[in-house]
Amino acid sequence: MSKEKVSGKTVEVENSIELRVVGYIMLALTIIAYCLYSEAPIVVTIGCLTVSALGSYLSYVFRSRKSKIVNVLIFGGTFAVLGHFIFEAVKQVFGSGMFLPAFMQVLCGLLVVLTFDLRNRTDIYVLATVALGLMGTVASQTGSYTVFGLFPLAFILTGAIFLYLISISHSREGAPSQVSASTRPTLPPALNQGQPLWKRPATGGALVAVVTLPVATVLIFCLLPRAGTSIVDLMADQARVLMARLYEHLHPPQPLAPTAMMPIPPRQQISPFS
Incomplete structure (x- = not known):
């Protein structure tokens, strides 16, 4: 991550392409699983994936500076998603009363909108958390179908790689929540360069996170x-x-216990001639 000053405030910008790509793969798996569950048209599925890919690209290009066009898209998308959620919620109040479809729709919409605002690492964490919530909701509704089990499995494997990249990144840079800028150790110039995360040596904690999560x-x-x-x-x-x-x-x-019973007398045969 690099630090950029925006309006007198220091902002840590996420420059890792690998972390963004893995985050988008998690998002794409979630959107495809939800669209298959809701039986959405293929045009809607491709449209959501295309818009989210465009948002991820724009958020990377404008990661160190704000763009008015991106801000307008974020505001318009958020307003549209919340408006649709309110409309569906009101319709369910006077209808069948099933709020789960409306909740899943707003999560899918928020995933697409959040891709336009992935400037720092915290934004990517929020995107992964929302994707996890939607994937868990879809998995809870499709638990009896074996085919849908492939999506949570692929999501978990991708999430393990996501944790691996975060772990090796923090092992080199120091966790921002625990190490301040004044006490953060000075790294050699070779480590301060923009080295890709996948080329950095793996640590024990990172390998444990990658192996333990899928196995567990x-x-x-x-x-x-x-x-x-x-x-x-x-x-x-x-x-x-x-x-x-x-x-x-x-x-x-x-x-x-043995009980005292009267002996049964033998039955007497009666002669028919008597």
Whole structure:
């Protein structure tokens, strides 16, 4: 990241192309998954991807200075997204009352609008967080379809690469939230140059983040119940089984005590000639 002065205020500008590309891949996966879930026309899907790619390009070009055209696009896009959300929410109040589609639509719209304002690293973090929220919402609605499971898996793998780039970047530059400009160590000129993130040596923490996230996700997915059974129902069934075993252990079944019964007299055969 480099520092630029805008209106007397120092702003840390994100110059990493790799981080922006990985962030856009996460956004594209989320938009495609949502458009397939909502059965949107292919024109809408291509339009969202094209506009978001244009926004990512403009935000990189104008990362060190403000542009009036970009500001107008951001304002117009935000106004359109919020207006559409209010319209859909009011329609659902007097209709079926399902607010989830309107919520997912506003998240998809915000993703496209946020691509026009990716000047610093915090903006990219916000974009990745909103994409994670929309992908999680789509995954919660399409959990029974195997094909849709490819999108969360690809999103998680891309997110691991995203964390890897952030980790090696902070290991070289120092975390901005923990290291101030006055106490930040001075790096050699070779490290101060604009070296691509993927060419920097990997650290142990970065490798752990890349390997642990996909592996932990696959393990959690394998432990989840299937056939429409929720986790709460599964835990309740296991609790009932444990309580039954505990009761049998504390109160073992007693053998039946012999009871004194009168002997049954033998039946007398009656002769038909008597």
